[in-house]
Amino acid sequence: MANPRKRIYSSYEKKLTPFSTSLVAEFRRAADEIGDLMSDDELRDWAEQGLDLARQSWRSWEAAGEYYRVTPQVLPLLGSVGFKRWAKHGLDLAELSSALAASFYRASPATLPAITPARIGDWVGLGHLLYKGTWRSASLAVQFFDGSPALFAKLNAEEAHILVRFVDALCDRSYDLASHCLTIAAQALEPLEGDDRSAFLTFAESLASTGWADARSYLEKGPALLANIQAMQRGRFLNLARELAHREGRQAFAFFAEASRALAQVDQESHGLLLSLAEELVERSPLAAMEFLKTAPMALERIPIETIAEWHAEGSALLDQSTDGGEAYFRMESSRGEDMLEALSSRVELSRISDILRMYSKALTGAEVAVHSSEALAKKGIGWVEGDAPSTEGSAIFLPPHVEEFPDKAQNFSVYKVYCTHQAGHLEFGTFKFEFERDGAIFPTERIKAEADRPPPEPAPPIDTDGHVDAPGEVTPPPGPLTDMERFFDIFADRKLASDLFAIVEDARIDVLISREYGGIRQPYSERQARELDRRPEANQLPVRQAFVENLVRASLGGIDRIVWPQQLMGIMAEAIGVLETLQQPQALVEDSAEATLRLYRLAEGIANVMPEMLEDWAEVSEGDLNVSPMTADSLGNDAQVDMPQGEPMPYESPQPVDFRGEFKPETVQMLMKLRQERQEKGQASPISPEQLKQMLEKSVEITIADMAQADLTQSSELFLTNLIKELNQQQDQRPGKEQPVPTEDGQPVTGMSTADDEQELPVEPKYFFYDEWDFRAGDYRPRWCRIVEYPVAEGQISYYEQTLSKYSSLVAQTQRQFELLRPEMYRKMKRLLDGEDLDFDAVTEFAIERRARVTPNPKIYWRRNKIERDVSVAFLLDMSASTDEEIAKHERRYQQDDFDDDPRRYFSWWMARRAQELMTPPKRIIDVEKESIVLLITALEAIGDDY
Template identity: 25%
Template sequence: MGVEHPKGVSLWSITMPNAQNEPRLRWERHLEAVVPPEMRAALNDTGVADQAAELWEELYARSERLAIRALDALPDVLRRCGEDLLVPWLDLAVSLAASSGATTMKYLRESPWLLGMMETVADRQAAVHYALELADAPSEVAANCAYEFLRHAPELVSLVGREQLARWAEIGLALAEANYVVGIEFFRESPKIAAVLDVEQVRDWVEWGMKLIVLNSLGKPDYVGTLEFFRTSPQLLAALPDRTCCPLVIRIGSRLADQSPEKALAFLADIGNILQRISPPSQHRMVLHYGAQVAERSAAATLAYFQRCPELFHQMAWETEDREIAQVFEVWVHGGLEVLEYSIEGAVSYFSLETARALTSVEKALQGVALRHVRRSLTWFARLICGEEIAIEPLVEEEVIPHASPHQSDAHSIGRGRPVFDLETRTLYLPVFMNRYAELERNFRWYTVMTAHEVGHVAFGTYCLDASLLQKMAQAVAKRYGRLPGNGAPVTTLADLFDLYPQPGMIQDLWTILEDARIDARLQHEYPGLGSDLAVLSKELAEARSLLHGMSVREMVIEALLVKLVHGGLPPAFPRDLYPLMDQAWARAQAIQAPEATPEDTVRIADQIYEFLEQSVGTVSLAASPQAQTLDPRDQTGSSTIALGPRAAEETTALYRPVTNWAYRGTLRPDWVGEKSLAGEETVGTGEEGRQPRASTGQASPRQLNTESNKPGKPASLAQEALQEEHASEAQPLKQWLQGGEVPGTSRWTREGRVFLYPEWDYRLQDYRVSWCQVVEHVGAQENPDRVRAILEHHAPLIRTLRRYFEAIRPETWRRCAGQPEGEDLDMNAVIQQAVDQKAGIEPTDRLYIRRDKRERRVAVALLIDLSGSTGRQIESGAGRVIDVEQEGLVLLAEALEAIGDHYALYGFSGQGRDDVRFIVLKDFAEPWRLQGMQRIAAISPQQQNRDGAAIRHATYKLLCCEARHRVLLVLSDGKPLDDGYLDEYALEDTKRALSEARQAGVVPFCLTIDHQAPNYLARMYRDVHFVVLKDVNQLPDRLPGLYRRVTRV
């Protein structure tokens, strides 16, 4: 019932009585002015008028201003809420006025429209009732809590129902008693929370938030973290892919907050994005379940665990069937939980995928063959087949093949786990992991068959085609179909030729199938052992192959050719009515399996079959013909063994759909096949038919394309931009591990130089931190060599002596080898000994000759010098700095080595932190000493710190790349290893392990130190290698050449 002010009546004139008038009189006069008679009668009959008058009088007694404001709001209350709510509404105003006039004023102003937003009278009454209970609570903040509760009650009641309002009010009041601001914030955010959590979960959520309270610098509680949690967590929880995961997330976050509020907030901020990146979503609860177990023991390990889960699942989804993902994941998690039993730091490293143990556990759990383990043998295998170097590289799922030909769909050009060959760079990209089978041998067979088939195209001339045939074919096809090359361009490649056909996709399918079959047949003929592997694999694939409903007759014939060429039989569901047609197609196709078949034969036969099918079949669709009834309904499901693509061609019209090739075959590129091969470009291969052009196609390699696609661009949205920035900097150690990124020598180029990644030994974990150190190799600066010339002049007599000494120990060109079974001269000592043996009745030796053998020293030496800041200290004798004496030693040793002719290199190292280990090339093995080496030696200066282990590993790698019979590493240092996070026992143990690795690799390490305190730690660090301590640094120039001769005695 509407209530309106009488026209011409001023509310203020009515409600401002004289001072002697009673409040009741004022109330009644106001009702007469603003309430219709019918409503007044109802209010009087029910007794509401009297109750309301008493409450208004009480409010008036507290504040005349508030009472007047209540009269102002009275018409709206009656109009929006009805007379039933008048008394509770005034009662709440009186209770609020007892605590806060300002809050009461806001209540009277806003409550009419707030209550009017609720749909039912019962909802309004419940909201006012619980607000009244809050206002009457014995708390200083009760009024504010009641007001904030009422403000958000309309939205809250729509989400949780009026039955739950009391519990929300109770929780909010309890929070407010602990801290007023926290309680008020709870009520303000309650609708957002209610949209995500049930009230049963809210208490756990609140408990998590209250654990974020910390003490400030004054020792008082700081609620900033809790307030931020209340404001942001509802939105973050709402972003979870599955709301049913909220209780687990809250449980984990609450446990983390017990240990570290900061890590709990970090977990909350990241968990939504982390789960979104984990596929399949069905595994989210498992991830959280194990995360809760980790959280019970370590917050740091929990964050590491969740940060690496997306990468782990990403790799498993690529390498593993869905049913196996949980099993593999559990193996990895249980390994980390075992480490967590004895070392939190070890568990953090494990779950961060920083240790070899963690990565190996995943690799073993995948139960397959990693490319990094077989890459070398596959490289030799490829070289054996095609007679040239073919690089084997890992194919990661983000990479794509070089730009597809005009008849190929990029989306289907490469399927899961298929090889990709880049002709321009002679690189074969293979899956990083192979686990199609439980048996390792069968997985390795896939790798070998993939490799053999792809490099077989190089060995047996797929990319070489007679130019005259190409032109003749182009003329014949153009005449037959009346089609001219696009834009009048000449026909120079097979792709150009295929464009002349009405169905380019169909002719390309035929050529691809036939050429792949020719290569397989040649491989089986040339390599019988490989032929058996191909036969076994082909049989498996053919038996799993099935036809799909809706295929046209031509599509079915081409599909049947694909199967018959590898298996010898037709698909089980092939319609009998098409047997005559298939027999004629097969009569033409089978010639391709002859050992003498050539690439030209492939093109001719493909053309013949194409023309035959065009004339014999037309455009009849099998799906609309009676033959369709012979198809097996099971064929609709396809086969997981076949996998997706590569499509040999794309559907250019509705009349032809491409065929899916066998899973071990890559995509053939007709645009790479043409008369370029006969245009005088460089050719490689084996035999006449194996000539192969190194034609520049203008296409990028898979890695180049991947790099291009990752270049910063304009993302579609700010969210995409944020994700792009996040993932661009995110390292993926599991991918690097499976791709072989931990192998020394794996590098990339940056502005500052070539960057290498090396592991580091952590003695506390008894494990390697994988790819932990980044060694930046760059060429040393150059200066005027006057300093070096001064050294040469000062030590001229010593240098002359050293040169004569080292020239004297240079091996002669020939050496006499006595006691040989054959040779040029008699060994008189052996002859005499033979006579003595005969007299004594001892069986004489037949080694009576002297043979002259060519003697080669073949020594490679790397001198690694510490350039840390400590080398800038002054020597006690006043003879300069340590680095000045090191300079002299290097110059004298270099002059000596020039005399003996050994291969040698001079390196310096320093840096700051594990991500910036500087490896400075002063003279590499192939560089001359004169001028360049001198200029760089002259420029050396004290730098920063020294992380010895990483520098030793890189120097070892440099030595192993050098062809030599004996390899020696001389390490010159002036003190303990010292770097950020590289101290004391940790640094000593890693350096010791790096030297041991060098020795195991066949390098002889020798360490020379000029640290006075060396005996305190050298015995442990250099226990397994030879070392010398120089007490007087001035001895270095004199001692270094002599020590070198001791170490390199061969």
């Protein structure tokens, strides 16, 4: 090392030693690394600048140490001229705070590669912007410089400037929040790219001045929410959010989050259209724009994207007339909005047509049949699991909650009619009234003999559910079948196959009877059958036995020409189709369906469920191949000679369900119907034992209990039995004229699950009804806005009634006199008289018919009016809303002058005395006047004999 440079080192080491030995070490290490990068004069200037830094303040030597330490890394990046400017920026920062200068120097080696030398001044300026002369602002500025390498690795200079302005705005509210946001900024912004990042930060800046409390949530959750928006539309979405921030303040982030989640439910190709429609609203009502985007997914569930503009236009026009009305429209709190959606939608909602279908079902079946959603049946836990398939459990019809299969509302309504008609057909034509020992009208009865020929069932286990152990040699007889339907299915070894075959033949019988009896439904019914045929799987791709069953499904839908079957087995198919055609006679009963099942089972049993490739010559069946007379019922299905190829059979699987036939569970429905009948006859005791239910669950292929395992069968059967009893109780309570009081506690209904230790029945839940409510601001009804809770009120005390009469005795007498003056009597029309004012034309017509038929006619053909009765009935409607709890007139209460003299010990005595005075003379409320008025009115009505 040259002597001049040694002298420089020695000189400055002596000058730096008083500040810190570590500063001297940093100086010497950096000087050695610089080497020939600086001349002696430049080295002297560099050392002097560090010394000036150290002299700035008490701790500024730390900044000088960072300055010396990073010089070997920064000098090659900036060159001599740029290095001097960089050093000067550090000196300027040191005048403000040595910590700022130290952090600036410390961060420079990692930050400078990401920014141009010309931008160093901008970088320093951002630190200046955050520094306010306080220790907290200095700490935040230091944090900014320390985090600059990570920030500038993700952001350009313009984006960094927006970020710092955002953090600076937060400082006015909370330095802790600003510090946290600055800490997570680099990581939070990492998923964003290009224009998205700039727009995201611009919205953040707007949010800081309007909804600053949401800034942290926005940075943490915003990028993931923004990813829900189509990439091309994210800038527009953020600009819309920023406009809302300027206009609506703190609701901006809520809009951003909710609208993002809503748009995530919509096809991204539609985002541009939806944002354009929202932008049309934002100038007139930011809230309307917000609500439009939030409710768009719900609207698009009911209408196609092509018509969303029409729905939007209607709301936009309403917004011009009334801001509140337009906002309610887009919020889906307007009957006008609901009506517009209904007009544009092809979907048919069950809730809107259930009353029509209920009356339609009553007309078909002649009985009161309720119509409910299939979702409600699936939730009962009594064996049904499909929430969108039509079905019945014997007392009601359950249909999908909505149908949107066709673009035309009338066609979708026809789908509902077909669904409902088929289920009503099961009730009308006696599907569930099957009797095992009753003969059919067509087929000879063979099931009794088949039952006698089957192998005896295995004895039950020696230990029953009560833990009783049988004596040695004692065998517990198996419990008998619960229903005739269970007894019938017990005949078959393959219960699933038998159940599938019975469903096919019984559905076919019902379809034929419906088409014959009700011509109005014939065309929609046949169209539905044709549509189902188009959806069927290819029979020649299924194992042979399953192909046999599949072809029977096609035949039952009127698709005999669509049957595909091996030529060598054509005789079997001809026999099977003959059984189906025989069953289609009008006199066929459900017992005939059972006999047809028995015959088809014998045919199917002889067909091995081998793969279709093992048979050749699969071909469509012609009418000539199926030349079977439907009148040969005695021999059909009894002579099946099958020559099947040898091969490993596949496990049998049920055919693809027929959509409009739904879930068919005859065994379960008959069990429910039997339980209902026996409960009505014998009371509340359940006629079904756990052993019988467990046996039924083990055998049945109809009941599916989720996640049932063999080890849990006992527990599952108990749960199933509990659900059955609960359902039967509810149906019994809902019978006309049956009132079930709701338990009350402190005058309020007790509902929900009981936490008491006793095992009493759960309280009956009250009924809830929803009504529209008029919104005077929006000028429209809010759909289903008011919830009315209906429950019988506990009977009150006679003392209140007597006190009211005593208090208003004079008013009672006046009211009675007024009512007695208003005793209107009605002229009642008396018919079927021997003489009177005029002829009774109904009686005259009957007289003429009977005389023409040479039957002695009734001579009572006159009528007249008689004043014989008073026909008056009164119903009182009592307003019991919360507003009736208000006092009628606020009156000033007079209290004795307080005498507790600011003594806390005497204050409580004074307060108790004042409270007692209030209870003795409580203020009168609106509801109190209503109750007193009712007492007076009913007393007056009783005096004149009117009903109320």
